[in-house]
Amino acid sequence: MGAKDTMQTFFMGMAGQMTSGYGARTISTPMGPFKWDDNINMWVNTNNGMVMSNISFQDQFAMIDYGTSDGSGLQGNPLTVSISPSSWGNYNGAPGIFDGNSSWPSASGAVRKGTTTAVTFTIRNGGGVGIGGGGSIRLSLSATVASGALQNIVYAINNGTTINYSTPFTISDGQTLKVGVIPNEASGASSIIVTNTTNGSVIEQILGSFTL
16 A cells, blocks of 8 residues: 555544544554554554654644655655757857847757757646646746847747747746847857746756857
8 A cells, every 4th residue: 555545544544533432443654553542632653652643643744745656755856847959059150140130049059040949848747737747837038148238038939929038937848948039239158048937947058159
């Protein structure tokens, strides 16, 4: 029997003992066998004598996820994020190729939006979805530039409309993301930083350079 089923049986049995009066019944739990003691109104571990109240039991197990399947009884990393390919590439050589004044990264440098790298996200256990299911995260985009300023950071989800970035946005398991920039007066080394705001981790710093 899994730990989750064990705990469900335990709480059902505990509730039953409090109402039915079967005080002699022993309940098996991941912490060992417990028996309700009517004299002290506590649960007593018959192996080591440890006593716990009803509310202490519930507080103890509320902090442990017995629904995981890793066999440990403890919840692992609730969110895993990976991208394929593992990099957007770079936009070196911008503004050599523009699409409406925007420049997009690829493995070979700056390209048009139509041939830029579209990264596919695989997101697990996020967005409140169950174990092994797809989830979603929030992404933010920021940029650095050696000189001048960028006019806009741009992006497109699932090869859709180009959007000027302003605030963090949601991306879900299986969706693709393209990112680019509109240089304006920028020159020199530059980068686009893609950050998972759900946990604060940087997914990638995409490097590029401008020679305006």
